[in-house]
Amino acid sequence: MIDLRSDTVTLPDTAMLETILSAPLGDDGRTDECGWGEDPTVNSLETICAQLTGKERALLCVSGTMGNQAALMAWCSPGEKILAEHVQHLHYAEKTSFMDAFGGRKVCSYSLDEKMMPRISEIQKKLEEEDIRLLTVENTNNYAGGVCITAERMKEMYELAHAHQVPVHVDGARLFNAAIHLGVSVKELCQYTDSVMICFSKGLGAPLGSILCGSSEFIQRARVIRKRLGGGMRQAGIIAAPALYALSHNVKRLEEDHENCRICAEILRDLPHLRVANEVQTNILVLDISKTGLSQKEFCRYLRKQNILAGPLLKNGIRLVFHKGISRDMAVEAAEIIKNMDD
């Protein structure tokens, strides 16, 4: 099977799993007066991630959802407004903070421009007209097809938000992909954020875990919320160890995923019934299948018969995601099969 459903399907290799066996462990839920737990591996990971993002502190979370939602709840109270892009993962897919029965925060939305980057004029208008308490940004943007927000645009948004005393949270589930494509450091992108969440379980290939970074005071509040969300952990070094391994072994290779994605897109360009719908920048390719006469379900079922797994994206889209488990040959093979289906 060529599994292109997501970069979450990557399996940990032996070397990654072996780091768990030798990781020093302790009870992360027992904290000292400075908010450090007793698991040395978790503390190493949090220290390294704080340095990587240029923030004071970091907090290991079970999932990206937990990191994002802890951040939203740490920044805003129930009833307050969060300015988010209209199909941003933390709102559209996660929902928790915005559900009346859970977080009770309100959403106010902005759209993307022709380059699939946040529309500044609209953000400005909303900041001026509404009582916004937090601006959220997704980099890379999943539903836009893995498109990156440049450091310049991040800076513009950050300055605009701060002029209205509004902090900025970045959902950086794939922030390393963005940094690699843009040729900047993660730290450079993070200087225009007040908090940032990064996933180890996407292209970085760890089995689970995400990190939330920000000021000491913010992380202290997020830690309390994480516990309420069920994320108070014990020997969480078993999560932190593969994440540390991912940071030292799997960052640079993301470029291979981008390259494989680009090659696949090249093969699929200029077909009569299929259209590459996104500007391929990172590891996500979106096909517009509206002219095939097939539904997303039918299209995926057809691919499955050819040993390719893919999933639907919004309306008329099929998302192909390239990752550590997909070689160059597999990427080309998948592209050829999809191309020939069009004959």
Ligand SMILES: *Cc1c(COP(=O)(O)O)cnc(C)c1O
């Ligand atoms: C996957 C993802 C998340 C959430 O991560 P989980 O670990 O699945 O909870 C958040 N934002 C984006 C953009 C994602 O792709």
